Amino acid sequence: MMGGTNGLSKGGTVLLNASRTPSVWLQTLCHEMGHELLHHSPETRCVPRPQVEAEAESTAAVVLNGLGFATIANSAAYIREHAGRPSDILNALERIQWASRKILAGIQANLNAADVDDPLPE
Numbered sequence: 188m189m190g191g192t193n194g195l196s197k198g199g200t201v202l203l204n205a206s207r208t209p210s211v212w213l214q215t216l217c218h219e220m221g222h223e224l225l226h227h228s229p230e231t232r233c234v235p236r237p238q239v240e241a242e243a244e245s246t247a248a249v250v251l252n253g254l255g256f257a258t259i260a261n262s263a264a265y266i267r268e269h270a271g272r273p274s275d276i277l278n279a280l281e282r283i284q285w286a287s288r289k290i291l292a293g294i295q296a297n298l299n300a301a302d303v304d305d306p307l308p309e
């Protein structure tokens with residue numbers, strides 16, 4: 188799929204490039220979930236691409252940092268390459284925080300729903 192692209196957000200579906208490593212899948216999934224939450228409403232369809240990419244990657248950075256992964260340098264490099272200005276992030280802090288909280292809350296809800304007392308299947 189997608190050649191050089193790591194993933195794609197289609198508004199209800201996220202595609203990940205099967206040729207990548209699990210760590211790239213995780214980072215890409217968080218980035219694409221940022222797009223899913225922030226960039227598929229009619230109001231956001233005209234947001235400039237540098238702003239969109241800064242928001243998605245900043246969301247991924249916050250989520251992965253919250254999960255304990257040291258991927259900030261990867262996110263910073265991506266934002267430098269794809270986003271125009273630091274103001275793209277500063278102007279979107281509330282949106283980034285909202286999306287990050289929503290993703291982390293979803294992960295936590297799934298962890299809470301898992302029955303950790305279940306024995307390991309034999």
Ligand SMILES: [Zn+2]
Nearest residue numbers: 218222240243
């Ligand atoms: Zn993106």
